[in-house]
Amino acid sequence: MSESELIEPGMAERLELLPARTLFPPEQPVLIEVRGGCPPGAVLTVSHLGERLTGCKAGRGLADVGRLPAGGYGVELSDRDGSVLARTAVQVAADPRSVLRYGFVVDYRPDRDLAAVTDNLRRLHLTAVQFYDWAYRHADLVGGGELYDDALGQPVSLGTVRSLIEACHEVGSSALGYAAVYAVGRREWAEWEHDALLTPSGAPYALADFLFIVDPAAADWIGHLAGDLSASVAEVGFDGFHLDQYGYPKRAQRADGTAVDVARSFVTTIERVREALPGSRLVFNNVNDFPTWAAAAAPQDAVYIEVWPPHVGLEHLAQVVTRARAEAAGKPVVIAAYQHVYDSAPAESADRATALTMATLYSHGGTHLLCGEADRILIDPYYVRNHTAEPSTAALLRRWYDFLVEHDELLTAPGITDVTGSYAGSYNDDIDVSYTQTQTPVGHLAAPGTVWRRITQAGDRHVMHLINLAGQGDTLWDAPRDVPTDVGAGTLKIRRAGSAPPRVRVADPDRHPRLIDVEVTLDGDFAHARLPAPHLWQLVLIDPSRNTHL
Known part of the structure; x- marks a missing residue:
């Protein structure tokens, strides 16, 4: 990434430090962009667990602080008197899949601006991005051509999706396409009804009478899903996939009367997708901790859990993360805990709720799926229904994500x-x-x-x-x-x-x-x-x- 790509004409003069990447490999120098009004004589210093290691003179533009060994680092910009003017953090890791600070995007309109998205990825050090509801249909991911409306009427340009993927790559983030592993819409249902998972009364399990659920391990369905995912990699360029489910049913009968243990079916699904996409990054959603005990050991790259009642207290978040880390065998643990509180409370009290949520997750070794787009946070499982962060919230998130990165080896590292x-x-x-x-x-x-x-x-x-x-x-x-x-x-x-x-x-x-x-x-x-x-x-x-x- 060149300096001209990082510095835009007319950029606001607010002083800010932005790492060039969300995660740096050990073989590359660590580059920090100094954006805004940098005073003469300013110095960048890098510290590791509070100990100052190195420094360099700084001015507006890119500063090269050299190569650093694996670890988390704080970076401070100070004036001649030693006063700290701005801070950021960086992490160096040999294996990018060993770290997952997860974000999201939802806007795929033609010709949308991408600069604010990549700024936010760098600002919050988000190493992977979930492309939520990018696909044409749940059971037909790339069948809509180059321009279409998704299943809920949101406009999608595959050109924009590809540009967002390239933008993620420029700053070192992985792009993961959303895909539900067992959902079929009304238009495609006749083709897959024979694989339905049925309630005791004989009706198919469904999500809001909008999507119908099939056995994810049914041979013909899983072959279709793996092929659709492979086509998405070839045609769109994803680095991997966020494999979603809805948390139910846990046991059911297929239309032919076969009893299905859905936890086992999920493990089979992950295994088959891994076989079809050996190089892709895979993240499976254990909804409300189901079935973490089985899926954590499957060939995926993280343990991801979306929490709902009865996991309502900070103590429950702690228990979920602790169990997940015990099953994870060193994989990163991510919790999706949607902060609905912003819909009903002033920002200052909602910010404190978010801070205590992050404190609980970080101190127990997990991270939080919360942030994405340029300035949005998640308050709802339908990610399009998100919340624009107020300035106080944006400042809080920056401080706390910097803190997470700077102290990673004391928080999320395996073996703690x-x-x-x-x-x-x-x-x-x-x-x-x-x-x-x-x-x-x-x-x-x-x-x-x-x-x-x-x-x-x-x-x-x-x-x-x-x-x-x-x-x-x-x-x-x-x-x-x-x-x-x-x-x-x-x-x-x-x-x-x-x-x-x-x-x-x-x-x-x-x-x-x-x-x-x-x-x-x-x-x-x-x-x-x-x-x-x-x-x-x-x-x-x-x-x-x-x-x-x-």
């Missing part, structure tokens, strides 16, 4: 283990925190009025996550949230592992996004550190000693 029950509490007395000034309770379960504490082990380090639920009347993730109560400074107590004092650093996506050291004092076998008051989520990194190498 929950050790809360083994380290915290009076019996263990190894690592814990208290808020004596306000007497705010601390607990290992999400509960209103508490600081929710979780401890993980990442390599030789421990990471404590502190989610502030003080001031909240419940733990619902899709409900307006009140201003969090100030719980005051925390006292961290650590059982020492040796003679050297531990090193303690803290970060907060809203208050101090880069890890900073806090003072540690020694008291016999224990060390103590005073933690800043958490806002909504605080990350505490504990190294066994100050001599631990990064």
